[in-house]
Amino acid sequence: MPDTQETRQRCAGCGIALQFERPDLPGYVPESARSRDSVICQRCFRIKNYNDASTVAIDQDDFLRMLGGIASTDSLVVHIVDLFDFEGSIISGLQRFVGNNPVLLVVNKIDLLPKVTNWNRLRNWVQKQARLNGLKVADVVLCSARRKIGFDKVVERVAELRGHRDVYVVGATNVGKSTLINRLIADYSDLNRELTVSRYPGTTLDAIRIPLDDGKSIIDTPGIVYRSRLSEIVPRESLNAVMPEKPLKPLTYQLNAGQTIFLGGLVRFDFVEGERQSFTIYVSSALPVHRTKRERADELYAAHRGELLSPPSREALDDMPPWTRHSLRLPKHAELDIFVSGMGWIQANGKTGALVDIYAPKGVKVLLRDSML
Template identity: 45%
Template sequence: MSKETRYCAGCGVPIQTEDPQRSGYVPPEALEREHLVCRRCHRIRHYNEVGKTERTADDFRTVLQELTTQEALVVHIVDIFDLEGSWIPELSRYIGDNPLLLVANKVDLLPQSVRPEKIERWLAQFVKGRKTDPVDIVLCSVKMNLNVERVVEKIEEYRNGRDVYIVGATNVGKSSFINRLLQQYGDGEGDEITTSYYPGTTLDAIRIPLDDNREIVDTPGIVNEDRLSERVSPDELRLIVPKTVIHPKVYQLNDGQTLFFGGLGRLDFKRGPRQPFVCYMAKDLYIHRTKTERADSLYAEHVGKMLSPPFEKGTLPPMWKQSFHVRGEKTDIVISGLGWVTCRGDAAELDVYAPKGITVSLRPALI
């Protein structure tokens, strides 16, 4: 048997047969197989099990360090539903002078009344505010196979004989996109990257050879720990990640009223005229309205029960309050990894709660 290092076809880690508790383990008899998949990937694919990894956010970023010395087209995939949470803040540090193609995935989740041109203009302003200048922006849905061919065309247009690095945060659909590319560039059965709801499924860079001796490199998902999708369990994650078109829920609130988003977030309308608050969140997430004067006691009694997820009390950091004053334009209040609430621009003083460490921010309304 050759001693050449072999890699898991699902997550990219080096294969090893010594320690079942470490990443990349396969039973020794499995080494005879042409397409090796580690035990962790096998269990994710066939039993929907989730195995924690010993990797950290710094480990994932280390894999991207090679970008600083490579000439490549960088394709940054973001989740249009969780744009702030899926954006890599220090991206420019990794890519240097390399061209950047921005791909916004999961566009199928947005209401069909929203024109793609409007979303593209909005995204252009979003990235401009982050001092990033992509060569192009493409909207797509990997799940629905919408505009994926256009992304491939743009990759061929801009790579100019260079390698292609696919980067993105965890759970943005990056590995699913790579699997679409494998249908075009792969070499047959067995070439499929492991995908799951659980963040961090791809553990090391996975390389797909191209006809001109270049490569498409699928890098591990960056772990942005300031979003809820990194903090909840896989079963809880299924309730907060939308699977179909988002149907906004509208609540007419008087000041002194509160909205709970399961037990993961809370919005208190402190002062302002009666007005609508439009919630863009997964349909399976329970939203509860109550009077603000009752909110603390209701949360203490019902978190983990009526107010869930979380499914158990005490599994997340304590709620942390941030105060905002909205006036003059339609504004989204974003809870990273959970969704957003749109205010129409009437004067409103708000307190917004999320587990400590989770980013809450304001932005011009997307819809």
């Protein structure tokens, strides 16, 4: 396509270069929408008005080149992570991309945790996990963009740390990045626009530079798609069951060795060895939990996958990666979570030691970590 003024325009919602000829490609704008003051692509229009989105892949090489350029700038880097999926949404190796620029770690979705949460303990936990991931942070701010909790503190720390610099905002998909940026725009700029906000991965398709009143900019980068998160590989119709929008309601089970818990049709937890003890499950309340004997688990799954054990449907399960078994040894006296990226975690309460098996789709990150709560 010729390099005209039209083709150089960018979508006000997702940042992709607009184009006017191919409806099947990213950035398409129909004739009827071209004269609007703030032009958005057809995909963003469908997200905003119909909560529908097509799947568009982002060139990861382009993204890494974009991220790699931050080190040569004088900027504040705001790294947004999802508290519900902390290990799945933190950018591994971010430190080597940002150089000497300060990093503000914004931990979103704290509204999902129980009201009795010890916030000082949680903050200490976040700082420790950040260090374990090789990230040096200037500060940590806990917030909920959706509920407007702690956002005044985010704005305050951004102002204090950035001085007279640009602000790069980075994060994985679906961590609430665009929601937070829209709040920053409202505080720092008179610009009358909003980024496209969606539950679907990859809503922001290119870097979006938002001018601020002091002549600097907020640069919103595309969300990194980590296929190691269950939320990235489940069928779209199952996202509402996997990604919680309401506070988590912990489910505690007293288990004997030889019992199994199915989390929908997506993940299986086997208590293989150990004394009778309790396990507390932190997942979306829309995800059905089913307990059975381990000796019956294979038969139950074969007969009821996609039905009693759902979501997703049997047809959708057939399209997902096969399960991989993760055998985890829980040492005595340790306070640990069994973390499944994109689904939540299971807190081991017994401290008496145990052997557990987790079956999850191949490639999904499963690990042991210090208990969050």
